[in-house]
Amino acid sequence: MVPYLNGYLYVVLFLLLGIALPVGALYLLGPLLRPNKPSAAKLSTYESGIEPVGEAQTRYNVRYYLFALLFVVFDVETLFLVPWAVSFKALGGFGLIEVFIFIFFLFIGLIYAWNKKVLEWK
Amino acid sequence: MWNNVLHWVDQPFTSATYLGMLLGGVLTLAITLGAVTYTIYGERKIIGWMQGRVGPNRVGPFGLMQSIADILKLLIKEDIVPAKADKALFMIAPIITYVPAFAVLAVIPYTFHHYFTARLNIGVLYYIALSSISIIGIVLGGWASNNKYAIIGGLRSAAQMISYEIPLALSMLGVVLLSGSLDITRIIEVQQQNGLWNVFPQILGFIVFLIAATAELARAPFDLPEAESELVSGYFTEYSGFRFAFYMLSEYVYLIAMAGLAAALFLGGWTGPFGLGWGWFWYAIKSFLFIFLMFWLRATMPRARVDQLMGFAWKYLIPLAILNLLISAVEKLYWLKG
Numbered sequence: 309m310v311p312y313l314n315g316y317l318y319v320v321l322f323l324l325l326g327i328a329l330p331v332g333a334l335y336l337l338g339p340l341l342r343p344n345k346p347s348a349a350k351l352s353t354y355e356s357g358i359e360p361v362g363e364a365q366t367r368y369n370v371r372y373y374l375f376a377l378l379f380v381v382f383d384v385e386t387l388f389l390v391p392w393a394v395s396f397k398a399l400g401g402f403g404l405i406e407v408f409i410f411i412f413f414l415f416i417g418l419i420y421a422w423n424k425k426v427l428e429w430k
Numbered sequence: 431m432w433n434n435v436l437h438w439v440d441q442p443f444t445s446a447t448y449l450g451m452l453l454g455g456v457l458t459l460a461i462t463l464g465a466v467t468y469t470i471y472g473e474r475k476i477i478g479w480m481q482g483r484v485g486p487n488r489v490g491p492f493g494l495m496q497s498i499a500d501i502l503k504l505l506i507k508e509d510i511v512p513a514k515a516d517k518a519l520f521m522i523a524p525i526i527t528y529v530p531a532f533a534v535l536a537v538i539p540y541t542f543h544h545y546f547t548a549r550l551n552i553g554v555l556y557y558i559a560l561s562s563i564s565i566i567g568i569v570l571g572g573w574a575s576n577n578k579y580a581i582i583g584g585l586r587s588a589a590q591m592i593s594y595e596i597p598l599a600l601s602m603l604g605v606v607l608l609s610g611s612l613d614i615t616r617i618i619e620v621q622q623q624n625g626l627w628n629v630f631p632q633i634l635g636f637i638v639f640l641i642a643a644t645a646e647l648a649r650a651p652f653d654l655p656e657a658e659s660e661l662v663s664g665y666f667t668e669y670s671g672f673r674f675a676f677y678m679l680s681e682y683v684y685l686i687a688m689a690g691l692a693a694a695l696f697l698g699g700w701t702g703p704f705g706l707g708w709g710w711f712w713y714a715i716k717s718f719l720f721i722f723l724m725f726w727l728r729a730t731m732p733r734a735r736v737d738q739l740m741g742f743a744w745k746y747l748i749p750l751a752i753l754n755l756l757i758s759a760v761e762k763l764y765w766l767k768g
Contacts, residue, residue, distance in 0.1 A: 315548030321455045326532035330525045341506045351513040364578045379592040393607040427744045429737035
């Protein structure tokens with residue numbers, strides 16, 4: 309009577325159903341219903357009605373990359389906090405002090421990034 | 431036999447168990463599609479009412495068939511893949527976004543019977559992990575379109591969603607700490623035992639959750655990825671027909687899933703006032719309140735600026751979410767010992 313194992317099979321079923329709907333609608337039912345008359349104007353890239361200028365897949369702002377780096381740090385932090393939160397009852401007050409120290413060191417990093425103007429968007 | 435079909439959650443694997451699961455999955459899919467159809471209708475009608483308009487009223491009585499007509503129209507529209515686009519990625523990106531959107535519904539417990547719900551011991555973590563896969567589909571769609579609006583929209587989406595995912599996850603952790611479990615059903619049971627909805631000890635966490643959820647769902651006032659006045663419609667500018675529909679569908683499926691999650695984590699899930707039954711009814715009411723709040727925000731708030739948006743998550747929401755986590759730890763030590 310372990311209720312947790314059946315659930316994982318159910319999740320796999322949901323993934324399969326999730327793939328089945330788009331495949332069914334886009335590749336089985338869709339081609340029967342929709343027209344297919346491509347033309348040069350139709351297949352051109354949309355740019356508010358004017359001729360597209362240059363390429364779109366070029367270099368972009370480095371700030372996106374900085375946010376991605378910060379995200380990795382804090383996402384890992386969140387993951388470390390998950391087991392702590394689940395077993396907090398067993399850890400008690402000692403666990404609270406330890407997590408204070410852990411979060412304190414992470415906040416030094418956040419304040420450093422803040423001071424370096426990483427969080428500003430210009 | 432019939433009993434085994436309904437209670438597949440804690441039965442050994444037999445053909446009845448499999449039938450129960452299949453029934454649960456297909457019914458969830460059907461109900462979700464219906465709910466999304468009428469959420470879109472409801473959104474247009476409610477926002478119309480708030481702005482002193484009528485909203486859709488031509489197709490069917492009170493315009494009730496409007497969304498169905500829209501879906502049929504999308505189904506018979508041509509599927510255009512731009513010549514300059516990266517074809518394989520362009521075609522697969524909406525599916526990558528949609529599949530996790532549907533899969534997260536597997537752990538939302540609408541009733542205490544678990545006819546439709548997988549009881550996972552990592553429920554909350556499962557939701558967070560799967561919902562972040564959708565971001566990959568959005569970035570790929572924007573990149574593969576090879577369109578300037580789409581690529582900016584895709585990158586903005588990615589930056590916004592990863593930034594707001596951290597406060598969202600941290601605000602959920604406060605609830606996890608109080609319940610001592612990641613199992614969403616267990617979280618509701620603890621609230622039932624305490625006779626106290628988590629929204630009260632977690633009021634700060636609930637506020638952070640609401641703001642972060644609005645941004646994560648890319649809804650107004652945080653709908654910058656699709657800011658139509660500057661980016662046409664963001665990452666799905668080049669999409670048409672049913673591929674476009676799958677992007678819209680995943681957006682609304684996430685809205686419903688997030689409403690279900692908010693109801694479970696903060697508002698006591700299926701528990702009703704005065705110990706009344708009808709779990710699914712209370713669950714629907716609570717989810718609807720969350721969805722209504724999202725519509726209300728959209729009708730009320732102007733769009734945030736892109737430079738305010740990212741700073742807000744890192745400078746205010748993340749410190750507040752961590753503060754809430756520490757407050758929950760103190761509450762757990764001295765108040766809700768459970």
